[in-house]
Amino acid sequence: MAVTATVITSRTNPRVKQLRAAFTGSDRLSEGLIAIEGHHLLEEAIRSGITPKTIFLIERQKITIVPPATAEVLHLSSDVFASAVETRSPQGIAALIEPPAYSLENLLDRQISPLFVITAGLQDPGNLGTIVRSAEAFGATGVLTTPGTVSPWNQKALRASAGSIFRVPVVSATEEEIAALQTAHSLRLFAAVSAAHDEGVLSANATDLRQPCAILIGNEGAGLAPEWLAMSTARITIPCPGPVESLNAAIAASLLLYEASRQRSSAAPSATETIPGPLRRRPTGATR
Structure with a gap:
């Protein structure tokens, strides 16, 4: 699928609604996709072998990376973009990705x-x-x-x-x-x-x-x-x-x-190495 560029000015656009749902953690409405925001996270995702399903840009925002050929690229008006993302000062770029699965x-x-x-x-x-x-x-x-x-x-x-x-x-x-x-x-x-x-x-x-x-x-x-x-x-x-x-x-x-x-x-422990007995002083561990 070729990269497309579409200007969206409606907050009720299906893709915008899907992005908004992903940011709020609604698996059903986001169809299981995860939302990420910012150039750094998008670059890290692509570097890690994750292909974004859709990339969202504020209108006239320049993208600093070459998006995968299969990614859909949509341009949103500033108010529509702000209505969908979570941060108060949007970076102007967001994406929907499929999270990696492990067992x-x-x-x-x-x-x-x-x-x-x-x-x-x-x-x-x-x-x-x-x-x-x-x-x-x-x-x-x-x-x-x-x-x-x-x-x-x-x-x-x-x-x-x-x-x-x-x-x-x-x-x-x-x-x-x-x-x-x-x-x-x-x-x-x-x-x-x-x-x-x-x-x-x-x-x-x-x-x-x-x-x-x-x-x-x-x-x-x-x-x-x-x-x-x-x-x-x-x-x-x-x-x-x-x-x-x-x-x-x-x-x-x-x-x-x-x-x-x-x-x-480090080098492997010697055969005589053992775990010591209880501590006698009062250091601390992790509870908070």
């Missing part, structure tokens, strides 16, 4: 020693987007989101991911599915908690994160629910000398992913 089975086939982040009830989209970005930066296999976690396609999550969402597999998974991974794939679950949680908390930098494992990050306010703590292989924390009670969830996940990446890029 747990696909992810487990990708690496010998997978590394996941599991977000258990994470509700802040900025935190989730940042975690996805850090997952790409530190070579994680993917991010597993449990029921109660915000959608990774939330507009704030999209922006916080800075394009990583197009490349990092994000898969929704239930508690039962994650428990099955533990059994079938010997996946160890490390729950990020405060060291004050109990006496069994281990320091992250002294815990072997080279093995197939997942880092559990809990809700920003309540932390990890008891059922997740009961499922975990061990509870780990990030040593912090400062007198803070907890770290932001995205920061904690990023630091733990960095530690896993550091360990995995």
Whole structure:
């Protein structure tokens, strides 16, 4: 299909309504497509191999990239464009894309020693987007989101991911599915908690994160629910000398992913290396 250019001045145009529905998260009205806004996200999507279905431009707006030949390009009047997008100061470019789809089975086939982040009830989209970005930066296999976690396609999550969402597999998974991974794939679950949680908390930098494992990050306010703590292989924390009670969830996940990446890029542990006993001081982990 050749690239077309059509000027639209009606807010009730079907494509405009579809774009508006995608921004508000209505899967039915958007026909399952995701809305993205801005030159950077569009460039990242195309660079990641995603072909936009439709590209929307404010009339007379110049596009800085060459759109795929199959993409429909529509020009909207300024007021129509502003009525469809989410931001108060539109950048003048938006697009509808089909989100990439992954399955747990696909992810487990990708690496010998997978590394996941599991977000258990994470509700802040900025935190989730940042975690996805850090997952790409530190070579994680993917991010597993449990029921109660915000959608990774939330507009704030999209922006916080800075394009990583197009490349990092994000898969929704239930508690039962994650428990099955533990059994079938010997996946160890490390729950990020405060060291004050109990006496069994281990320091992250002294815990072997080279093995197939997942880092559990809990809700920003309540932390990890008891059922997740009961499922975990061990509870780990990030040593912090400062007198803070907890770290932001995205920061904690990023630091733990960095530690896993550091360990995995270093020499293999010696045969005599063991996980140390509980910490004696009071560093902090991640609950908020």
